[in-house]
Amino acid sequence: MKRRQLIAAGSAAAAVAACARAPQATPATAGTARFRWTMVTSWPADLPGLGTAVARLAGMIGRASAGRLEIDIQAGNALVAPFEVFDAVSRGRAEIGHSAAYYWKSKSPATPYFCSVPFGLNAQEMNGWLYHGGGLELWRELYARFALVPFPCGNTGVQMAGWFNREITSLDDLRGLKMRIPGLGGEVMSRLGVTQVNIPGGEIFSALQQGAIDAAEWVGPYNDLAFGLHRVAKYCYYPGWQEPGPTLECIVNQRAFDALPDDLKAIVEVCCRAINDDMLADYTARNQDALKQLVEVHKVELRRLPDPVLAALREQSRQLLEELAASDAFARRVHDSMHAYRERILAWAAVSEVPYYQARS
């Protein structure tokens, strides 16, 4: 990936320059200006699914641009801490980042809607809302306040409810648990007596092992197996009510994006779309293999959350989202947009995916 004419640049402003030769020779191709962007992420570089998708995105942008836009990935803690990605890109310390919008609720109560909310949309439905239901326009409007351009860039599909070191047979079993569960799911849990802990994914294993937490929600079989969570917790619960289809985000510093010629802007956008498609396919294909291994080789106890627990989680989630919408004008707009879409999508799911799953089995 090294090229002679690269512009090494640590800030968005410095990242923009044209090569010496013939910038006007090919006007329609927007010249031969070259860009090198630094990319920060919230995941370890080699983490299957999330980390590998980031590497694929960088490779894809490099190939499609014939090397005119190169992405230098600084994953995990290499340049900034996982939960500092938003600020780093917003302030131009890096031009591009990969993370999840629900980590930034302190910036705006509306951000979780652009990733996943409890009992919300699954992956397919999220894409429908974002791209053809008004979601992405709202997301762009919000992030413009922070000089960021957001792109949906991956989805894990329905997650699992989490790993527990004791059985959950009733609501009583939740009380007093210390659980790593980020975002709104964690707030819902805390209303049911759980102590919410928010630590980066890479720290979950040792926290469980050392007894600093009793339970943890991460992603699903593919990622959880990679982190070895089955070695430090016995029970794996489903379904992932708290993150039914989380959209990952690619965020680009506004000035860095504006400095690109139109074709490179299109390439960034299209490659994010392609990764949005690819990551879900990756998780879908790999989760099933990992699930089989967890159950058959590692003898993990796979359990469904009891109905009364799910009912309590659903009701607390509904209340929390209503309160969130009432707390902030922008969150109200986003909530209402997604809520109206969700009502209609329930009717569609009832004559499409749901009866198809029934008919097939």
Next chain:
Amino acid sequence: MKRRQLIAAGSAAAAVAACARAPQATPATAGTARFRWTMVTSWPADLPGLGTAVARLAGMIGRASAGRLEIDIQAGNALVAPFEVFDAVSRGRAEIGHSAAYYWKSKSPATPYFCSVPFGLNAQEMNGWLYHGGGLELWRELYARFALVPFPCGNTGVQMAGWFNREITSLDDLRGLKMRIPGLGGEVMSRLGVTQVNIPGGEIFSALQQGAIDAAEWVGPYNDLAFGLHRVAKYCYYPGWQEPGPTLECIVNQRAFDALPDDLKAIVEVCCRAINDDMLADYTARNQDALKQLVEVHKVELRRLPDPVLAALREQSRQLLEELAASDAFARRVHDSMHAYRERILAWAAVSEVPYYQARS
């Protein structure tokens, strides 16, 4: 979309040429060669979902390539008939096409697997199999025999079972029906006494209106409403057992593809991925709106196929797929690949999407 330096070309061989100026000035960007491709499709140009996705694909490729690869869309019957797309691109009459692999079963019994088979995979699962389960490699291997490079390029999601002018309360009601239903779904239906009719989508309305057929399967609410099928049939049945997640294809003539520089090859591939993501989002968002309109405004009778009918369809489908696999060595390989994947995906769906839908409702 008109540019001075365009090369007008009707065949793949003629489509390749470099501009006069400075081809070696920017070696890493693969020069400034320009290409104009003719694209044939199996859909009317303005058909929502299918036709509009093709237009989006062409626009996306044009923007990402800064106009170096322009796509001239000749939709529907403009240049070739809908069911001649495969041959037209294979023989170089057009460089690129958009269609559905299950239309080409006469070329190879394996082609339906790359679109949709009865009681097979839904959209999310198809993408997992194609991109990360070995499906696309098999598809490329098969199409190479025909000098074609295939790309997954869209999915409608779960379709509906079809429109009927009489109620289906038992298997007896199927016997003697003349139904437009293509591919393997049609063959399954014919085993239950239905007369299978295969006509392009654009002819369904008049065939139903004139009584040439008694029933028709097309896509789902979004497309069916656009064709006005509710005006010529009373009952709309679900779920779409015959096409649970059909992948649309973009096919490129091998010589035309090979003639592209690497960056344009990457752009074609990435844009197809982006449309693969976008079309499903489009259908997901629009189907629900169209469903509401069909039921509330047009008073369509929405019905679920009775369990005994679904059970018979499932068993006939299983037998048909086994026979198909036994008839052809390549179909056997594809069948076995998808079948093994499908077994594992059923276990994953049972702890992810299925219980999530239950928990949400």
